[in-house]
Amino acid sequence: MEVDHEKQEAPFLGFSENIIRERSAEIVSGGNVFYNPVQEFNRDLSIAVINVYFQRLVKERHERALKKQHTQQQPTETPPPVESQATYVAGTQYEDGLRILEALSATGLRSIRYAKEIAGVHTIVANDLSKQAVESIKANVQHNGVEHLVETSHADAMTVMYLSTPAAKRFDAVDLDPYGCPNRFLDGAIQCLVNGGLLLVTATDMAVLAGNMPEACFAKYGSVPLRMKCCHEMALRILLHCIETHANRYGKYVEPLLSISADFYVRIFLRVHVGQAQCKYSMSKQSMVYQCTGCETHTLQPLGIIRHSPSPENPQKVKFSIPTGPAVGSSCQHCGHKHHMGGPIWSAPIHNTDFVTDLLNAVRCEPLSACTTQRRIVGMLSMVLEELQDVPLYYTPDKLCCVLKLEIVPMLKLRSALLHAGYRVSYSHASKNSLKTDAPPAVLWDILRCWNKRHPVRAERMIEGTPLQAILAKPCSADYEFDKLHEAANPSSRKQALSRFQENPTPHWGPGTRATIMIGDNKMPKSYRNQNKKQRHKAAPEASEVELQLEEPTGAAKQPKLMSPA
Numbered sequence: 001m002e003v004d005h006e007k008q009e010a011p012f013l014g015f016s017e018n019i020i021r022e023r024s025a026e027i028v029s030g031g032n033v034f035y036n037p038v039q040e041f042n043r044d045l046s047i048a049v050i051n052v053y054f055q056r057l058v059k060e061r062h063e064r065a066l067k068k069q070h071t072q073q074q075p076t077e078t079p080p081p082v083e084s085q086a087t088y089v090a091g092t093q094y095e096d097g098l099r100i101l102e103a104l105s106a107t108g109l110r111s112i113r114y115a116k117e118i119a120g121v122h123t124i125v126a127n128d129l130s131k132q133a134v135e136s137i138k139a140n141v142q143h144n145g146v147e148h149l150v151e152t153s154h155a156d157a158m159t160v161m162y163l164s165t166p167a168a169k170r171f172d173a174v175d176l177d178p179y180g181c182p183n184r185f186l187d188g189a190i191q192c193l194v195n196g197g198l199l200l201v202t203a204t205d206m207a208v209l210a211g212n213m214p215e216a217c218f219a220k221y222g223s224v225p226l227r228m229k230c231c232h233e234m235a236l237r238i239l240l241h242c243i244e245t246h247a248n249r250y251g252k253y254v255e256p257l258l259s260i261s262a263d264f265y266v267r268i269f270l271r272v273h274v275g276q277a278q279c280k281y282s283m284s285k286q287s288m289v290y291q292c293t294g295c296e297t298h299t300l301q302p303l304g305i306i307r308h309s310p311s312p313e314n315p316q317k318v319k320f321s322i323p324t325g326p327a328v329g330s331s332c333q334h335c336g337h338k339h340h341m342g343g344p345i346w347s348a349p350i351h352n353t354d355f356v357t358d359l360l361n362a363v364r365c366e367p368l369s370a371c372t373t374q375r376r377i378v379g380m381l382s383m384v385l386e387e388l389q390d391v392p393l394y395y396t397p398d399k400l401c402c403v404l405k406l407e408i409v410p411m412l413k414l415r416s417a418l419l420h421a422g423y424r425v426s427y428s429h430a431s432k433n434s435l436k437t438d439a440p441p442a443v444l445w446d447i448l449r450c451w452n453k454r455h456p457v458r459a460e461r462m463i464e465g466t467p468l469q470a471i472l473a474k475p476c477s478a479d480y481e482f483d484k485l486h487e488a489a490n491p492s493s494r495k496q497a498l499s500r501f502q503e504n505p506t507p508h509w510g511p512g513t514r515a516t517i518m519i520g521d522n523k524m525p526k527s528y529r530n531q532n533k534k535q536r537h538k539a540a541p542e543a544s545e546v547e548l549q550l551e552e553p554t555g556a557a558k559q560p561k562l563m564s565p566a
Ligand SMILES: C[S@@+](CC[C@H](N)C(=O)[O-])C[C@H]1O[C@@H](n2cnc3c(N)ncnc32)[C@H](O)[C@@H]1O
Pocket: 034, 035, 036, 039, 043, 103, 104, 105, 106, 107, 108, 109, 110, 127, 128, 129, 130, 133, 155, 156, 157, 158, 177, 178, 179, 518, 519, 520, 521
């Protein structure tokens, strides 16, 4: 697929002396083309997801075929066998295999790995806007012997996707892995996917998504972010909201399979289905978020509600309506301060636990168990399965205690207190220090009042008008149990010490790399590169945006820090 829109010849970089090896693939031609070794986790996970997605697809096809046979065949006929996943192997082309588009491919590494490690491929189109990148993809595809599966394309990703909207040309899976924000590619991706197709989206503009530039976030994603401790989950939910609104325009809706916040980016795996009727449910999957400017308590205000109103003619009948609100008073019921309002965000579950269970089983077995980042994938997925799926967003004990200037409650004590009081708790995969709970915020503050009795805040801190004074002035309504460890307080992933977070980030950790970062065929501005060098060891500098420091806080709560380019 060649769209010849580039007139001038960019120099072909040729083969570099360095060979990059990542699992099954070797990259022999890279030059100035983007390559980020830290994204190996992202690529490993994507390979696992696409493999399991294809297994599901085969099963769905099988069930459909059986159903068809059942309705058509005579009772005496024996049904012919329908192919199962076991017959598919990686590296071979299948007529009924997946048509995958890697819309922003850089060196082609991801596409080459998809060709070699995904069982049941028809074609992979590896596309890039940069001529250098495309030369590099061609050389790498040839070197790895996957020309029969990987087709190279030199075009704007949007052109490729819009030219692929006719039914016969659609893709089963589209992978968007851009620099920064993926928003401009979403419309085309939604339109060029088959019904039930898989969309894989990365966003690395975390400073925007995590609340440092609300005006930019609204312009890009149609949602106002809030600066919260749970900003990584908020980022996932903003991106999901954005993709859902794109899908709804075409009578489609999304089914999130897995939504991951990792290192310096978010990555979402979801299916896009056709269904006007299901689009009506979209309103009730989105919420506005109120955040108190004093104590940071968050409260969700759904945009829609669904009521089941069965009738004899239609037992499944539902009614869609608008909830009354606002969900908070004009000032915070806990501390009396005013609220900020953010959103809308996706407030329905962000993972499909059946899918994640299959995925976890798959990465524990050959061949996926052999991938380099397998331990981290197992840890991450185990944590995802432990998350309270019906509780959007989370608190952190350090921030809660910071508001009240209290000694920090150890996580297991706080979790035990909540569990003994009859509430559910979980971590979020997005933060080591997270606390998801179905306990109302009033209970959380009450528990901290109880903690204050044991570890009282210094008297001089009780200043009139502060959230601390307002919250601690109220009497504690119960004596919570902190000391008796609840059996569910320590989740299995933690007990087993599964590798759940990025360990020992490399010196070049972040969206940038040692090689020149390219934006299309243009080099990243020098000021960014210099800044990049200075900050490499610290956090995650972003190619085109200021970046958020993503380290987990230690000790008392810290606000996320911006690292602006010099
Ligand atoms: C982050 S890199 C992709 C990395 C790659 N997916 C991987 O796993 O190694 C982004 C790539 O997108 C390309 N690009 C930027 N804008 C594009 C556009 N509008 N259409 C196609 N490619 C584009 C850049 O040239 C760059 O190679």
